Amino acid sequence: MTKGNHSLVTEFILSGLTEKPELQLPLFLLFLGIYVFTVMGNLGMIILIGLSSSLHTPMYYLLSSLSFIDLSYSTVITPKMLINFMREKNVISYTECMTQLYFFLVFGISECYMLAAMAYDRYIAICNPLLYSVTMSPQVCCLMVAGVYSMGLVGATTHTVCMLKVLFCKENIINDFFCELSPLLELSCSSTFINEVLLLCFSAFNVLLPTLTIVPSYIFILASILRIRSTSGRSKAVSTCSSHLSAVAAFFGSGAFMYLQPSSSNSMDQGKVSSVFYTIVVPMLNPLIYSLRNKDVKVALCKIFQKYQSSLKYHILLL
Structure with a gap:
């Protein structure tokens, strides 16, 4: 293979999720359905928040940003995976691989900090409601979102620049369905010590720092909820936090399982x-x-549907 971009390898082969041909079509249909649902759900959430004046609050501004990150995050990975299900040989060029790695890291790291920002928002709303409009002003929200993306860009740029310095000689089969850091490092024919140290440090930092924001926030939130005497007040406070906690548990749980363990004990499957x-x-x-x-x-969605139905009936009557 010819040399290019500091590498003797000009393309990689993705091993994918399975080597069984009979599973390719069912998996394609499954992940196509998941991707369509992801696009519709996240895009729908962004549009709903944009159209509903009742949702023009810091909480939903951050939620629309989370939806954008999720939509982008999935789009970086899934379409290429779907294409590969239809091919006998899952080839990705060196440039495409590094590009996919970069944007995967940008949105993955950004999601960690966006979930932390949303936890802080809930802490202010429940523990300091009188200061909420001042503390979570539009300017503060914009700065928080800018900070979230800045962390993603810094982490992704650092990892990708270091990966560009890694040499790939003969081995070019990535034991995964997309260009991930750990499987790529295993193919290297040069020293990856710096990359592995950065991977461990950044992974720990990007999990621990948001965790140190989320955990104390919810400790204070729980203490405040226990002091609420009315059942309806407690129920409302719990309902606004339970969704966020579910999202945090799903994302950080799977991410920590993937990254915060020694590579020797990490089964590829x-x-x-x-x-x-x-x-x-x-x-x-x-x-x-x-x-x-x-x-x-739910209320905002119902209002949008009712408004749409009323507008449709009006236009039918005019006809």
């Missing part, structure tokens, strides 16, 4: 299952969690 969960399933679940378990979203 288990890693693939974990990767599928946090790259494909979680982006589909988030809009479902926030729509089914959130009364404000």
Whole structure:
């Protein structure tokens, strides 16, 4: 193979989820359905929040940002995977692989910090409601979102630049369904010590820092909820937090399982299952969690449908 981009390998082969040909079509249909649902759910959430004036609050501004991240996150991975289900040989060029890795890291890291920002928002809303409009002003929300994406860009750029310096010689089969850091490092024919240290440090940092925001926030939230005397007040406070907690548990649980363990004990098959969960399933679940378990979203959706029906009836009468 000819040399290019500091590498003797010009293309990689993705091993995919299965080597059994009879499973290719069922898996294609399954993940196509998941991706369509992900796009519709997250795009629908963004549009609903944009159209409903009742949802123009910091909480839903952050939720629409989370939906955008989930939509982008899934789009970086799933379409290429679907194409590969229809091919005998799952080839991805070196440039495409590094590009996919970069954007996967941007949105993956951003989601960690977006979930932390949403936890802080719930902490202010429940523990300091009188200061909520000042503390979570539009300017503060914009700065928080900018900070979230900045962390994603810094982490992704650092990892990708270091990966571009890694040499790939003969081995070019990535034991995964997309270009992931760990499987790529295993193919290297040069030293990966710096990459592995960065991977461990950044993974720990990007999990621990948001966790140190989320856990204390919910400890204070729980203490405040226990002091609420009315049952309806407690129920409302719990309902606004339960959706977020479900999203946090799903994303951080699968992500921590994938990254925060020594590579020697990390089974590749288990890693693939974990990767599928946090790259494909979680982006589909988030809009479902926030729509089914959130009364404000349900009410806003009903109003949009009623407005649409009224407008449709009016136009029919005019005809």
